[in-house]
Amino acid sequence: xxxxxxxxxxxxTRDLAQDEAGAALEELIVAQxxxxxxxxxxxxxxxxxxxxxxxxxxxxxxxxxxxxxxTGLSMRxxxxxxxxxxxxRDVPGIAEAIxxxxxxxxxxxxxxxxxxxxxxxxxxxxxxxxxxxxxxSWEAIADQLxxxxxxxxxxxxxx
Numbered sequence: 001x002x003x004x005x006x007x008x009x010x011x012x013t014r015d016l017a018q019d020e021a022g023a024a025l026e027e028l029i030v031a032q033x034x035x036x037x038x039x040x041x042x043x044x045x046x047x048x049x050x051x052x053x054x055x056x057x058x059x060x061x062x063x064x065x066x067x068x069x070x071t072g073l074s075m076r077x078x079x080x081x082x083x084x085x086x087x088x089r090d091v092p093g094i095a096e097a098i099x100x101x102x103x104x105x106x107x108x109x110x111x112x113x114x115x116x117x118x119x120x121x122x123x124x125x126x127x128x129x130x131x132x133x134x135x136x137s138w139e140a141i142a143d144q145l146x147x148x149x150x151x152x153x154x155x156x157x158x159x
Contacts, residue, residue, distance in 0.1 A: 006038040069127075080126060
């Protein structure tokens with residue numbers, strides 16, 4: 001399946017040129033043979049993040065939206081709240097799988113508030129903001145993205 005993946009980096013301190021984690025995700029997406037539908041950086045603001053997720057899903061027609069950053073315990077970390085505000089259905093297993101995988105790398109993974117949800121026919125997955133953690137999150141779930149996107153789009157099981 002040809003996937004179109006959008007990246008929404010949530011940061012008050014970085015712009016697109018400084019977004020190393022987002023750039024790493026772009027490389028990983030392209031290496032998989034998939035398409036980067038869009039890549040934006042928005043402030044840590046519920047409305048801005050929500051608008052960017054909605055635009056990636058509705059206007060860019062991304063199968064998957066990866067948010068990057070804003071998943072921690074700081075009061076400025078509002079990506080899960082923004083995701084909930086613009087999505088309809090929880091997909092808890094994906095966020096759980098990322099945390100479980102990340103716990104094998106660092107115990108601090110338990111502090112993540114990242115979630116995964118569906119907006120219409122788009123899967124939205126929250127990733128942490130550091131380059132290392134974003135790469136690890138990708139490692140944890142990349143092999144399931146095609147099937148998840150196919151099911152989110154209304155496809156049936158093959159087996």
